Each structure stands twice: as structure tokens, then as C-alpha cells.
């Protein structure tokens with residue numbers, strides 16, 4: 001038996017209208033008993049569709065997550081969403097520190113860590129994203145960058161039940177480019193070692209996802225890389241057929 005149960009999660013980003021609930025429902029319908037026995041499935045829709053997705057997923061094995069949260073539980077923060085609000089709407093997890101948030105909104109490791117702490121406060125699983133840019137990889141800094149992001153973004157006291165880490169090289173997101181399997185293995189081994197060193201046996205239980213241009217065609221080999229416990233998918237999660245094909249690659 002695997003030490004960590006595989007997870008295939010989909011990040012819909014700023015995509016989807018009410019009509020898209022039908023596509024998500026096809027994911028729910030495709031998550032049958034045999035698939036659910038092998039792998040956890042999660043979809044993170046935009047906040048406007050969260051409640052509709054929660055309703056569509058009711059009684060199924062598909063979990064719903066948010067894409068970001070504010071660090072505070074409530075207050076004067078126009079446009080922001082508290083982790084408690086996501087939990088109240090039926091979310092079970094929230095992505096924090098996605099590179100698009102780090103880049104578009106200048107989020108720092110300290111802010112990501114505060115959001116991960118907010119997720120824990122609200123009873124949500126935090127999916128903390130880390131990943132190097134193209135320039136950082138070419139400069140040979142990939143391992144140092146992700147180790148630094150991990151140290152700065154993950155709160156103390158993290159557990160396997162409350163935290164998931166996603167390695168998402170910035171240059172691989174939405175580009176069709178992926179690192180070699182050896183490069184993925186090297187980064188995941190470094191992240192696994194850092195988690196184990198910091199959290200001991202709880203670190204061993206924290207799942208490590210790979211994200212960045214995962215599709216049905218490359219999922220099998222990426223998911224077989226040592227220390228890869230699943231995938232965080234963007235574009236490929238928007239279509240039920242593609243997303244389910246990735247999950248079935250296990």
C-alpha cells in the first residue's frame with residue numbers, strides 16, 4: 001500500500017460560468033468506485049462557482065477547494081475571501097501561494113504562510129505552491145528557491161492531514177513545457193527531505209503534487225516519478241475527459 005494516497009487536483013483559475021457546472025458534473029459522474037478507490041480527486045473552481053460545485057459534488061468522492069484566501073477571518077478587505085467563508089461554502093481545501101498569486105499580487109512567503117495558517121484555523125487543507133522561474137532554473141538555483149519557499153511558506157506544526165505541497169515550476173505552467181522526469185524527481189526528493197527533516201513522521205505524510213502542463217499524454221510517466229504523490233492541473237482540468245484521463249493514469 002502507498003504511504004500517501006494519490007491526489008489529482010484541478011485548478012480552474014479564472015475560468016467558468018454557470019454553464020460550466022455541467023462539465024464539472026461529468027467529472028463527478030466519471031469518478032466512479034474503482035477510480036475513487038485509487039486516487040483522491042479535487043477541483044478548485046473560481047469563488048463564484050464554489051457553492052454550485054459543492055452542490056454538484058454532493059454525495060460523491062470529489063472534493064472542492066478554493067483558489068486563495070485572506071489571512072484574516074473577517075473584516076474590511078474588499079474583494080477578499082476568508083478561509084472560514086470557503087469552509088462555510090463547503091470547500092475542504094484551499095490553494096495558497098500559486099505562482100500567479102505570487103506574481104500578479106506580489107505575495108511573499110510570509111503572506112502565503114499566513115494564508116496557510118488561516119486555512120488550518122478554518123479546518124481547510126492548505127495546498128502550498130512552490131516553484132522556480134525559468135531564469136532561476138537556468139541559473140542552477142531551482143533547489144535553493146523551492147527549499148526557501150517551502151521553509152518560508154509552510155507553517156510550523158504542519159501535518160499530513162492539513163497540508164499538501166505542490167511543486168509547480170513557473171515556466172511549466174500553461175506553457176506545454178515540463179521538466180524532465182529526473183528534474184522533477186530531484187526537486188521532489190529535496191522537498192520530501194526538507195519536510196521530513198522539519199516535521200518528522202508527519203512530514204512523511206504530507207503529499208507532494210507536481211503541477212505544470214500535466215495532461216493525459218504525460219500524466220502516466222510524471223505520476224510514476226518517485227516522491228510524486230499526485231498532480232495539480234490547470235488547463236487539463238477544465239475538460240472532464242482530460243482530467244479523468246489524468247486521474248486514471250494511476
Ligand code: PEP
Nearest residue numbers: 173174211212213234235
Ligand atoms: C496550474 O496553474 O496550477 C497549472 C499547473 O496549470 P497548467 O496545468 O495549465 O500548466
